[in-house]
Amino acid sequence: MVLLVMCAVGMPAEAKHGRKPKRMKQPAPPGSRRAKGDEAVQERREREHREEWIRFMLGDEQGRIPPDGLARALEQRNALVRGGGRPGQLAPQRAGTPASPAGWTSLNGYEHSVGRVNDLLIHPTSTNTMWAATDGGGIWKTTDSGTTWQASNDFLSSLSISSLAMRPGDPSTIYAATGPQGSHTGLPGVGIYKSIDGGTNWSLLAATSPATNVDFTLVFQLAIHPTDSNTVLAATLGGAYITVNGGGIWTKITTTRANSVAIHPANANLRAIGMHDGTVKVATDGSTYNTYTIAASTASYTRIAFAPSNQSILYALSLDNSFNTTLQRSATGGTSWSPITPPSNFFAGTLFYTGGLWVDPANANHLAVSELALAITNDASVPSPTWTKSNFGWADSHGIVGDPGYNGTSNKKGYFFDDGGLYRWTDIDTMFTTPPAYLSVNGIVVTEVNTAAGRGGNVIFGAQDVASRYYRTTMSDPTQRWRFATLGGHDGSTTAADSTNPLILYGSTQALGIHRSTDGGVTNGFICQGITDISCGGYTGNSMFVAPFVLDPNNQSRMLAGAASLWRSNNVAAGSPPTWTAIHSGVGSVVTAIAVAPTDSNVIWVAYNNGNVYKTANGTDATPTWTPVANVPVGNKLRIFIDRTNAQRVYIGMAGFFANRLVTTPDGGGSWANVSGLPSASVFAIQQHPTVASWLYVGTAVGLFASEDSGATWSATNEGPASVQVRDLNWYSDSPAVLLVSTYGRGVWKATLSALAAPASLLATATSTTSVNVNWNTVVGATGYEVLRSTDGTSFTTAGTPAAPPFPDSGRTANTSYLYKVRATGTGGPSPDSNLDAATTTIFTDDPFTTGSTVIKAAHLTEIRTAVNAMRTLAGIGTFSFADPSPSGVGVKVVHITELRTALNDARAALLLSSLSFTNALTSGVTPVRAVDFTEVRNGVK
Numbered sequence: 001m002v003l004l005v006m007c008a009v010g011m012p013a014e015a016k017h018g019r020k021p022k023r024m025k026q027p028a029p030p031g032s033r034r035a036k037g038d039e040a041v042q043e044r045r046e047r048e049h050r051e052e053w054i055r056f057m058l059g060d061e062q063g064r065i066p067p068d069g070l071a072r073a074l075e076q077r078n079a080l081v082r083g084g085g086r087p088g089q090l091a092p093q094r095a096g097t098p099a100s101p102a103g104w105t106s107l108n109g110y111e112h113s114v115g116r117v118n119d120l121l122i123h124p125t126s127t128n129t130m131w132a133a134t135d136g137g138g139i140w141k142t143t144d145s146g147t148t149w150q151a152s153n154d155f156l157s158s159l160s161i162s163s164l165a166m167r168p169g170d171p172s173t174i175y176a177a178t179g180p181q182g183s184h185t186g187l188p189g190v191g192i193y194k195s196i197d198g199g200t201n202w203s204l205l206a207a208t209s210p211a212t213n214v215d216f217t218l219v220f221q222l223a224i225h226p227t228d229s230n231t232v233l234a235a236t237l238g239g240a241y242i243t244v245n246g247g248g249i250w251t252k253i254t255t256t257r258a259n260s261v262a263i264h265p266a267n268a269n270l271r272a273i274g275m276h277d278g279t280v281k282v283a284t285d286g287s288t289y290n291t292y293t294i295a296a297s298t299a300s301y302t303r304i305a306f307a308p309s310n311q312s313i314l315y316a317l318s319l320d321n322s323f324n325t326t327l328q329r330s331a332t333g334g335t336s337w338s339p340i341t342p343p344s345n346f347f348a349g350t351l352f353y354t355g356g357l358w359v360d361p362a363n364a365n366h367l368a369v370s371e372l373a374l375a376i377t378n379d380a381s382v383p384s385p386t387w388t389k390s391n392f393g394w395a396d397s398h399g400i401v402g403d404p405g406y407n408g409t410s411n412k413k414g415y416f417f418d419d420g421g422l423y424r425w426t427d428i429d430t431m432f433t434t435p436p437a438y439l440s441v442n443g444i445v446v447t448e449v450n451t452a453a454g455r456g457g458n459v460i461f462g463a464q465d466v467a468s469r470y471y472r473t474t475m476s477d478p479t480q481r482w483r484f485a486t487l488g489g490h491d492g493s494t495t496a497a498d499s500t501n502p503l504i505l506y507g508s509t510q511a512l513g514i515h516r517s518t519d520g521g522v523t524n525g526f527i528c529q530g531i532t533d534i535s536c537g538g539y540t541g542n543s544m545f546v547a548p549f550v551l552d553p554n555n556q557s558r559m560l561a562g563a564a565s566l567w568r569s570n571n572v573a574a575g576s577p578p579t580w581t582a583i584h585s586g587v588g589s590v591v592t593a594i595a596v597a598p599t600d601s602n603v604i605w606v607a608y609n610n611g612n613v614y615k616t617a618n619g620t621d622a623t624p625t626w627t628p629v630a631n632v633p634v635g636n637k638l639r640i641f642i643d644r645t646n647a648q649r650v651y652i653g654m655a656g657f658f659a660n661r662l663v664t665t666p667d668g669g670g671s672w673a674n675v676s677g678l679p680s681a682s683v684f685a686i687q688q689h690p691t692v693a694s695w696l697y698v699g700t701a702v703g704l705f706a707s708e709d710s711g712a713t714w715s716a717t718n719e720g721p722a723s724v725q726v727r728d729l730n731w732y733s734d735s736p737a738v739l740l741v742s743t744y745g746r747g748v749w750k751a752t753l754s755a756l757a758a759p760a761s762l763l764a765t766a767t768s769t770t771s772v773n774v775n776w777n778t779v780v781g782a783t784g785y786e787v788l789r790s791t792d793g794t795s796f797t798t799a800g801t802p803a804a805p806p807f808p809d810s811g812r813t814a815n816t817s818y819l820y821k822v823r824a825t826g827t828g829g830p831s832p833d834s835n836l837d838a839a840t841t842t843i844f845t846d847d848p849f850t851t852g853s854t855v856i857k858a859a860h861l862t863e864i865r866t867a868v869n870a871m872r873t874l875a876g877i878g879t880f881s882f883a884d885p886s887p888s889g890v891g892v893k894v895v896h897i898t899e900l901r902t903a904l905n906d907a908r909a910a911l912l913l914s915s916l917s918f919t920n921a922l923t924s925g926v927t928p929v930r931a932v933d934f935t936e937v938r939n940g941v942k
Contacts, residue, residue, distance in 0.1 A: 136745025
């Protein structure tokens, strides 16, 4: 089964007209774009444009994504992390990428406009502890009231979190819903997660997997029983559900889509469900729901809230059939509703992906409401109350939360979250007139970045929702407030950096609105005048939403940009504005990918939205000659990469959660082959090491992958950006090789890559009860090696630094297992780590056995048991309880061997070593025990 996924996933086509400007409200960085009129027609066009792009990036040719596609791809990724990229070989082929978190730098430290936050959960008593649910960066936790943040779990199957729920009396139990309405990631959710240890560890509730129940593809909101952590309501794409046993079983309450759920904090039998058709269902007995109409609609992202101090009062936000957001109040428990006049020019018809309500727990008429922006009133009981509108934050708004101890007098703390991040006010009433504390300054990095570029100086981010951003490498302002400066609005898109001048940076808005800065991001201006396919600076045009452009690697004054035509400028660095010429047109589609050969500016490839690919061998001519590339595999083409050393070898990354998303040709398109070994997920980015041509890197919908053999085998790492979408890869410098990794949900990462390969074929062998010989293959360019030893299977210390292999590790303890790895050192190092291997300092009697003459004795069995248990101790899994623990006088049985095999392979698995296979399948009473059966287990430990 496949699911049609859009930016606003599951949203009817008629609901796409809503306005969604991308700009900071007051106070804003210099040059930020302020709110103007609705411009509804243009905004609808922009939204539809973006949804088409999302479908293109993540789906098949029809924009479809399998409901379990993301989960399957992540499991394939996890297998590569565990297995190192090839069967029986556990050495990660990192191709120089750092082997530890210390080698990765997150480009953070900026105060605001970091990215979309969908929900905030606050510990009921220790209110300095909070959890933030983000759109593409997972769950983040703070224990110091937002001063610092840490990711709660990098490896959930979905990092797109919509809602969090916790019962006030049980802060250890937390539920997390995935699949927000209108998620920028474009990905479906994977169901609902549960933690029973305060958010340290999470498990997916199996009954909510979309592979089991497609309704849970999108889960919009959760509500938890105030005294029973096992009872939870969920609003999903297919209806409202309830569990009463902690998520093991879910019962469907409604048969159609539900957008919000609520349980009254003082009366758990009083429950409400906001439906997609503009109705609200209310139960007063906890199970029997009556339906009340508030705004008849086929596309209403209805939001509801109870007044905690008055069980008769409810508030609702809904969208009517004219796409007008309405605010209504019920003083009759939901049986009747009255409209409340909103602030003037407040609602923008964006309720199908935004919106929030907060009701003062002590004053039922004290109401805050958010949609595009934020407003508050103290007299919501009257039809036309007095409102105060906020001038802070970043459109769009996603909710307001009060401190659990809010009492309206001594504690008036309030929190607000939107597309720009998370904010706190000490007095919720001043939320609308005084600047907030920005809680996303230290550690919470959830920016959804399409691309990033820089060449030794400042870095430009093409950031979703928060515009093109210039990350400044140095700042005089100690608060770092303007580190992440912006000089524009709307959605940041494609970027590029001049490799000859670090001050020249290029960015863009959606629809190829290219702009240039020649002073590192202090000032900039549009340079797309003359590209007639688009409205330069108008955010519309006949192009992809995030339209491609590239600098010629051989001539940094030449840029190629793609819209309905392929455009070329030969004076892009200095032209005021540059001159643009269309050099390929008439395809009847729009450009999706462009590449210029690093060895020859005349060799250019271009791909279009209709799947066609063209190439030229005279691309610098006034009118190049283009040839269709035949036999290109079917699929949406996201990225073209031409080998740095061989212009005939070309790679194409394609979209979709299907196999073989990376293909290559060795002969300029004459023949094509799948590049196997990667997860079944979209390939967004492809790069090649600046000096080691066989080292490749790809960014996919489930993380970063590396190969040291031109793509024959691949590996992944859990360091750095982890399993988030990696949308772009660029070199910050070539020597040393510094890679910029753009993620869609975890910002931009930077890492210095080694130029030395990982040592291969590491083999550790005990030579005595006190010595282990460690050997490996030499590495070209290495001047030395660092041998690392572990006694606990986790932490390593340096055992020695030999100039060459082998290395005798003496002074060891008898009958003890040790785990080893080695890395090369020298110019361009250190290298990635080698494979792992273990050795046990047990010297066996009668080793080797002589077939036909050695009699297997009890001593032999005791020795091997001791050695296997030493391996289990190293692995941290405890010793094995063997049958016949005192084998003297007992004949060797089949069970003795099968126990050893199981106990040993369990230890090897825990140590991330490959499992052993055995020659004989043993059956008790049928198969005799042979010398080879003992020898194989011995070899597995020594």
